[in-house]
Amino acid sequence: MATSNKDNSKGKISLKYKIILGVFAGLSVFVIATSYYIYQMAYTPNVLTQKGAKEQVLYIPKGMKYDELAKKLRTEGTIQHPVAFGVFSKWLGYVDNVKAGRYILTPKTNTIDFVRQLRSGNQAPVNVTFNQNLRFLTDLAGKITNNLELDSAEFATYLQDESTAKEFGFDKDNFISMFIPNTYEMYWTATKEEVVERMKKEYDKFWTDKRKELAKAKGLSQKEVAILASIVDAETRYADEKPRVAGVYLNRLEKEMLLQADPTLVFAHKDFTIKRVLNSHKEIESPFNTYKYAGLPPAPIRLPSISGLNAVLNAENHEYIFFCAKEDLSGYHAFAKTNAEHEANARRYHRALNERGIK
Structure with missing residues (x-):
């Protein structure tokens, strides 16, 4: 009988170990499967682009909340796996830390890198270009804000405010001369103050x-x-x-x-x-x-x-003190030192205009 009890005891211990091993094996499988699933969610590309496009541009306006952004990404088809984006947005603390900006995304961007990029506010700059074919501050405002979130009417009002010009050492009439025509890199979210401060720096840089x-x-x-x-x-x-x-x-x-x-x-x-x-x-x-x-x-x-x-x-x-447009209407000019020379040049030019019916 003692031997029988001993065998039963061994059998119970063996069963216990089997149960433990089974539970452990089950947990291991669960952990491995869960880890693999999480890994897949984190590192699988999660950005969609237009067919053949190498990148996707995402604009996040100032004041946009996370729920609004998540809806925007879904409805515009920017992401393949909204659930993965939601999970990592919460884990990485992005839900309460949405930053406005213009972001460049590529089809190879995975979920975790995508969320980290947005959370860091690592936006891509835009080109702001304006040339000399502008006569008024209102024209300038419209041109500068073409690629910015900034409202052109708001910017125009700011530029035309006498106090703005005075702040930078100008008056309202000559303030336009502070803006040196060129192409500049700026952030899409730049404020009106930041834009003008940047232009003042460029002006000072020009005036060596x-x-x-x-x-x-x-x-x-x-x-x-x-x-x-x-x-x-x-x-x-x-x-x-x-x-x-x-x-x-x-x-x-x-x-x-x-x-x-x-x-x-x-x-x-x-x-x-x-x-x-x-x-x-x-x-x-x-x-x-x-x-x-x-x-x-x-x-x-x-x-x-x-x-x-x-x-x-x-x-x-x-020593030239006169000039007028050449009669060939090329856009070049004929220069003169005396009024007599100038009058002769002017007669040829006006004759050319009359022959072409330009009034």
Whole structure:
């Protein structure tokens, strides 16, 4: 009987071990399966792009909540596995830490990297481009905000506020000259203050000590250089001719002659469809009428270009005091030292206009 009890005891222990081993094996399988599932959720690519596209751009506006973002990702088909995104958003603390921005995603982006990218706010910059073909701050506001979240009307109001110009050392009329035309990288979420502060830094960077010395040598302030450059830009579209045109105006200023710049009359009339300036246009009462008032007008007539600014600073040294468009209508100009030469050039040009019916 003792032997029988001993065998029963061994049998019970053996059964106990089998149960433990079975439970352990089951748990192991569960852990392995769960771990594999979690691994798959974490590291499986979870971004969808248009067929053939190498990347997807995601915009998250300021103030967007996590639930709104999750819905946006689902409805726009940005992610393949919404559940995985939700799980890791909670685990990594992104649910309460949504950051606005413009994010570049690729088809190989997995869930955990996707959530980490959004949580870190690691957004991609955009190109902000504007050129000299802008006349007013409102035009500039519309152009700058093309690739930004910033509202153009709000930005225009900010730019036209006298206090904004004063903050950066300008007045409302010449504030536009602080914006150097070029292409700049900015974040899509940049505020109006950040944009203008960036433009002031670019302005200061442009105005090196050498450029300041060149301006001083010509008896011009930085703002006066911008005003004259805006006129030069309006007179010719050819960069190689701008230094010569600038030289003409500098000669006239030195001789205390009226500038008699047709583009300033067009600006005074605010009619930019004018192709041919007539004597009647010269009668307008305006500080921009350089046929009536000596010296430079009070502000730029357009956003001065880099080539225009450099043309004034490096103006050609010559004795020309007149110029008019060439009769071939190429856009280039005929230059003259005397009024007689200028009148002859002007007659040829006007004859060409009349022959083509341009009024």
